[in-house]
Amino acid sequence: MRILVVEDDDLIARGIVAGLRAHGFTADRVSTASQARLACEHTHCDAMVLDLGLPDTDGLELLTRLRAAGNALPILILTARDAVDDRIRGLQAGADDYLVKPFDLGELAARLHALIRRAAGRSLNLFEAGPLRFDSSTGEAWLNGEPVELSRRESTLLASLIQANGRCVSGERLKDCLYGMDEEVESNALNVHIHNLRRKLGPDVIETVRGLGYRFGWVRR
Amino acid sequence: MSLRVRLLVVIGIALAVLWSGAAAWMLRDLDRSLQTTLDERLAMSARMVSALLTRSALSEAGSPIRDRGSLIVPGNEAMACQVRTLRGEIVATTRDPARTPWQGGDLGYQMVWLDGERWRTYTLRAGNFYITTADRLDERALLRRRTALAAGIPFLIAGFGGLAALWVGVGRALSPLRELQRKLGNRRPDELEPLQTQAVPPELGPLVRSLNGLLDRVAQSIQRERNFTNDAAHELRTPLTAIDTHLQVARLTQGEDAARALQDAATGVARMRSTLDQLLVLARLEGRASFEDGERITARDALDRALATQGAEFNERLLISMQDVRDRPLDIPATMAVVALRNLIDNALKYSPMEEPVEIEVLGRDDVTIYRIRDRGAGMSDDELAMATQRFWRREHGMAGVGLGLTLVKVIVERFSGGISLQRNPAGGLLAELTLRHVRA
DSSP: OEEEEEOSOHHHHHHHHHHHHHTTOEEEEEOSHHHHHHHHHHSOOSEEEEOSOOSSSOHHHHHHHHHHTTOOOOEEEEESOOOHHHHHHHHHTTOSEEEESSOOHHHHHHHHHHHHHHHTTOSOSEEEETTEEEETTTTEEEETTEEEOOOHHHHHHHHHHHHTTTOOBOHHHHHHHHSOTTSOOOTTHHHHHHHHHHHHHOGGGEEEETTTEEEETTOOO | OOHHHHHHHHHHHHHHHHHHHHHHHHHHHHHHHHHHHHHHHHHHHHHHHHHHHHHSGGGGSSOHHHHHOOEEOOOOTTEEEEEEETTSOEEEESSOGGGOOOOSOOOEEEEEEETTEEEEEEEEEETTEEEEEEEEHHHHHHHHHHHHHHHHHHHHHHHHHHHHHHHHHHHHHTHHHHHHHHHHHTOOTTOOOOOOOTTSOGGGHHHHHHHHHHHHHHHHHHHHHHHHHHHHHHHHHHHHHHHHHHHHHHHHOOHHHHHHHHHHHHHHHHHHHHHHHHHHHHHHHHTTOOOOOOOOOOHHHHHHHHHHTSOGGGGGGEEEEEESOOOSOBSSOHHHHHHHHHHHHHHHHHTSOTTSOEEEEEEEOSSEEEEEEEOOSOOOOHHHHHHTTSTTOOSSTTSSSOSOHHHHHHHHHHHTTOEEEEEEOTTSSEEEEEEEEBOOO
16 A cells, blocks of 8 residues: 655655555655645555645645545644644644654554545455455455465555455556555566465456456455 | 822821821910900900999099908909009909909019919009909910810811721722732733723823733743744654654664664754754853853854864865954854854855855954855845744755754854844855954953
């Protein structure tokens, strides 16, 4: 799952991105509101971590504009502004959650999982379908009750497909979920991960929709 | 002593003195008139008796005592009248002839002692007789006391009544002050709204306006302090967040990632230390702490020390020129001169392209040394120049620093009678001119 981190402070941004990656997310960082708008328009992300003190536009204004444009992306405000009024303003402007710096990376990851889960209409991280049980917060998977070892990319890929709720997901979007903007992606990388998932969980865990993309195969219809 | 009691005492004493003086003067005048009236009554009575004697045949007789004896007229013990012959034989008297030994031929008013009592007498000669009329003086004193009492009691009543009325009146007149005291006393510490001025008497208007001015200044001061605290907390929280986050990442990762996270945490620590140093210097400067450490520094040494704190990578960018630099020390503690210079040079290096030079010109004058620091960066607009020395103001978010560098320079030159001016460099970028005084010869 890909998180867009909008943070102007280089040092803090590096820490957030590294921490989210350590928690299994794909994280990209932009430092201005205009870069954040561009990223939202041209790439896929599952949630945004937004700092309020941005150099070009205040984070609240960016939030208001995104919501006004109909963007329903889950957004978590991460800021040093800790006054109750600030929190109220942030949530009223359309934020889904609010966290004050300094923060615990585990808590940030858990909140992001919750936001993404809720956006998909689920209330639990644990997903069960057919012989598969999958915990999107830890990336752990069980097949017929037996644990299956998945790499970070594989669990991210599986989570992204489950997150789509049976809809078809394009290859490009899956690549956005798996790789950050600063990472080089080999042309067959996505196919390799899909092949590995099918090998570990069974060939029908992912359906290929010719010309459109891929779909989770065990979704309850 | 309360204002009410003080007013009562002051006005009461003034009234008592004035009224007592007036009463004393009036009583003295009344007493004089009374004595004169009583004396005239004595004289008039004597003349009346004289006139009666003159008309009667008694005045031509030789010795009426021999014919008829002394005539005794019963009368008041405090008043007396006596008619006697020139030889002293008493013809008529209001007292027992044995107790009326007025003798002699002294005419007019006299004071005499008789039976242990003082008398005021008036003696008149009418033909062959002396006529003496007399008042006992203790009776006159009694009359005087009664008169004084009759005249004094209204004064006393008016005096005490006036004081009571004054007590009540002052109390009522001071009620707006008590109301003001109550309102201020009931206020919460953070309640700094101005007091209402409509219902206040005109005399209290200036006081209430002054209080409102004070409340306004206190509110502004608290707001400034609050902003400063918020900004300081924010600026400290930012490096703290960086340190905390990178330490967590270091725990979550291994190898190169963990090492990078620890390095970033160390960068955060350095940034926090720098922020704290700047805040502490600012607090000491604004708290009027003493910097009299005795160390003074010359203009050249101050620049050398400020340059020594810059990284070696910046040396090639610095173009330094000196003109008439004096050896007389600067009139500012060495650490403060170095901080001011270092901050200006830091800014010039930080906000100009790496490939552009920063010029430092040092000009010596008799009384001052002027440091001109020119960079070729983006410079500042007029609005930005106006805000540049405000606390925590930064031209761009995300740049290193907390926005206290120029604030510190400003506070330092204000504290040590120097000067700082920021203007656009004609060749592009910013020109900062720092003026520091020399120690007087």
